[in-house]
Amino acid sequence: MKLDKIETFVVGNPPPRHGGRYFIFARLTTACGISGVGEIYNATFGPDLCAQMAVEVFTRQFEGEDPHHIEKLWRKTYGAGFTMRPDVTVMGVLSGLEMACWDIIGKAADQPVYQLLGGKVHERLRSYTYLYPPTGDVYPDPEAPNVYNDPDLAAEAAVKAVEQGFTAVKFDPAGPYTIYDGHQPLLSDLDRSERFCKRIREAVGTRADLLFGTHGQFTVSGAKRMARRLEAYDPLWFEEPLPPENPADMAEVARYTSIPIATGERLTTKHEFARLLEAGAASILQMNLGRVGGILEAKKIASMAETRAAQIAPHLYCGPVVAAANIQIATCSPNFLILESIGRFDGPFMQFLSTSIRWEDGYVIPPTASGLGVELNDAAIAAHPYTGSELHLNLATDPVVP
Numbered sequence: 001m002k003l004d005k006i007e008t009f010v011v012g013n014p015p016p017r018h019g020g021r022y023f024i025f026a027r028l029t030t031a032c033g034i035s036g037v038g039e040i041y042n043a044t045f046g047p048d049l050c051a052q053m054a055v056e057v058f059t060r061q062f063e064g065e066d067p068h069h070i071e072k073l074w075r076k077t078y079g080a081g082f083t084m085r086p087d088v089t090v091m092g093v094l095s096g097l098e099m100a101c102w103d104i105i106g107k108a109a110d111q112p113v114y115q116l117l118g119g120k121v122h123e124r125l126r127s128y129t130y131l132y133p134p135t136g137d138v139y140p141d142p143e144a145p146n147v148y149n150d151p152d153l154a155a156e157a158a159v160k161a162v163e164q165g166f167t168a169v170k171f172d173p174a175g176p177y178t179i180y181d182g183h184q185p186l187l188s189d190l191d192r193s194e195r196f197c198k199r200i201r202e203a204v205g206t207r208a209d210l211l212f213g214t215h216g217q218f219t220v221s222g223a224k225r226m227a228r229r230l231e232a233y234d235p236l237w238f239e240e241p242l243p244p245e246n247p248a249d250m251a252e253v254a255r256y257t258s259i260p261i262a263t264g265e266r267l268t269t270k271h272e273f274a275r276l277l278e279a280g281a282a283s284i285l286q287m288n289l290g291r292v293g294g295i296l297e298a299k300k301i302a303s304m305a306e307t308r309a310a311q312i313a314p315h316l317y318c319g320p321v322v323a324a325a326n327i328q329i330a331t332c333s334p335n336f337l338i339l340e341s342i343g344r345f346d347g348p349f350m351q352f353l354s355t356s357i358r359w360e361d362g363y364v365i366p367p368t369a370s371g372l373g374v375e376l377n378d379a380a381i382a383a384h385p386y387t388g389s390e391l392h393l394n395l396a397t398d399p400v401v402p
Contacts, residue, residue: 012386023319036103039321041290042092098294106371128168165362172213197233227257
């Protein structure tokens with residue numbers, strides 16, 4: 001079996017744009033006609049350039065190779081150009097291509113990928129959702145009351161999510177995040193964050209866990225101040241309280257608070273996650289399979305986490321193919337905690353697949369189909385090209401000033 005062809009697709013995610021502005025898909029096909037799909041989570045450059053990078057990497061490293069040789073293909077790409085270190089752009093491309101190889105391997109074996117990585121551990125996977133405005137728009141008017149700035153509206157949305165079956169909800173009211181972080185939280189940010197936790201906890205009681213999201217905004221002391229405000233409401237986690245560069249700083253926050261620290265969406269490779277674990281910086285690892293280095297790399301990270309009593313909660317701020325890969329790694333990992341979902345995996349987000357993700361009463365049901373269990377919907381992809389110029393996700397470019 002030899003890899004023969006690559007196709008790439010840059011897809012504009014229509015409103016309400018849950019999961020981001022665009023998705024980058026890849027499809028690899030072998031000379032014997034088996035195709036596999038992957039997704040690249042890469043926000044550093046424009047998506048069309050990232051798609052060209054995928055073609056370049058495929059042509060140099062993957063074409064003509066056996067897709068079963070995951071370790072060899074991984075090392076060829078990781079070491080290309082005398083690098084041998086985590087590069088977030090390279091790893092995004094590698095993740096998508098590696099993911100597609102696993103899809104091919106599973107189809108050739110007529111087995112789901114999780115069966116080839118240790119087998120099914122979990123019959124169903126607990127999932128959580130962000131709290132979205134009623135209109136669903138993830139970019140609402142910042143001056144108008146919405147679930148991102150109004151605790152009462154957020155509490156109403158949390159109750160609706162619980163009524164749908166969710167047993168955990170995530171929200172991130174902690175203020176702006178910028179290219180100049182970390183900063184000290186404003187008093188208004190501290191107050192708003194505490195009121196969010198208070199109102200949501202009052203509204204849902206013990207029916208749902210609270211997942212407090214941040215985006216690396218704070219200094220060590222600022223994160224401690226925020227954590228002290230939140231502890232009374234017993235969140236399941238405090239997410240990425242500091243920028244991701246220094247695990248030792250995050251470990252200081254972890255030692256200070258009783259709230260578990262979760263992080264990892266911006267990290268790549270086993271090496272960066274090993275440093276987190278060695279420092280004691282987090283007990284919940286949020287690898288994104290479209291960036292971290294692919295499915296096998298994620299499995300290695302999950303296994304390392306087991307040795308430190310840490311759990312995994314695969315991250316999803318991208319498209320449905322990464323969602324499918326997350327499901328595979330969660331199903332076969334004993335230390336799986338919870339899965340990020342985009343709502344109930346319905347609506348516009350899912351139109352780019354011709355298959356569905358099964359979600360029932362707050363849980364994702366692992367597929368029994370071979371490979372990743374999903375296929376691209378070429379017609380929907382062709383109907384939604386990305387024509388914007390913005391990157392997938394942006395930081396504010398001005399410092400936070402009291």
